[in-house]
Amino acid sequence: MTFEIPLLVLLVMTAAGAVLVKDLISAVFILGSYSFALALVWALVGAVDVAFVEAVVGAGLATVFFLLTLFRMAEKDTLIRRPPVPWIAFVALPLLAILLLYGAGDLPAFGDPLSPASTHISPAYLESSVEQTRTPNVVTAVLMDYRSLDTLVETIVIFTAGIACALILRRGGA
């Protein structure tokens, strides 16, 4: 409980900093630190696998890809020139925030055993995954066994991303 408030402040500060900063390279580094703070939040609520992915992909690989992209550009292209914010944003965005907070009030409490998400099919996975698959990590069992077709299509998405990058960027070798 004591870590939640500082983490939340850190998240909001890094998110705002990534938006407000004038230089794209600085924004990339601040976005990396934002991902790291987000990974700490995932670890705090018990989603260790998600925290691992967030730390490795968000703070590691995505930062490297962003930087490699920015190093291809001229220095003037990495500076951000922002148009002034339209006045309707100052009205609409707080209204949207109020709407979201109103909706969040109806969500079940975190870790509520009677919420629909914890009563539908999760108990079956939690109770039978070890004897069915001999895999103590339920997340891996769900991802790779019970939902393996979804994972296959995700893998196809990653493969397609690599192929598309090669087709667009490696034009010189054609």
Add this chain to the structure above:
Amino acid sequence: MIHPHDSAIVRTLGRIVIPVAQLFGFYVLIFGQHGPGGGFVGGVVLAASMILAILIFGVDANDSQLAQKVLHGDGVGLLIFAGVGGLCLIGGGQFLNYSSLAIPGLDEASRHYAGIMLTQIGVAADVAVTGVSIAISLSMEDGEVAAEEVSHG
């Protein structure tokens, strides 16, 4: 094209860090069924270590031979994943239902375990190769002829 880094500190640190990172990637991949991690994260760590090797020693250096060789296997991971599904079809079951995985001498739970392990290796191979491939694509300058295409004539 990324040229080798000429700082002795960076090169020495790279020699120490890269093997440790690759070992950690394999550990995360293999241990994913018993602890946090799995195929995706293990593949990303492997990709990060190979990208580090490329950034420090250059694309053409001998130290990143692994990264260069691996690039020709784009899609092998996907083939492993879909091949496990095909083995399930051969065993008489549904696609990617490991209960009928056609590996003889295993009971049903062990088939599930083997299926999860094989598909994780497939995902890791796909993610690692794609990560390195994207990094090399992004670091190529405009109009530059890819080195591998030239060497193939």
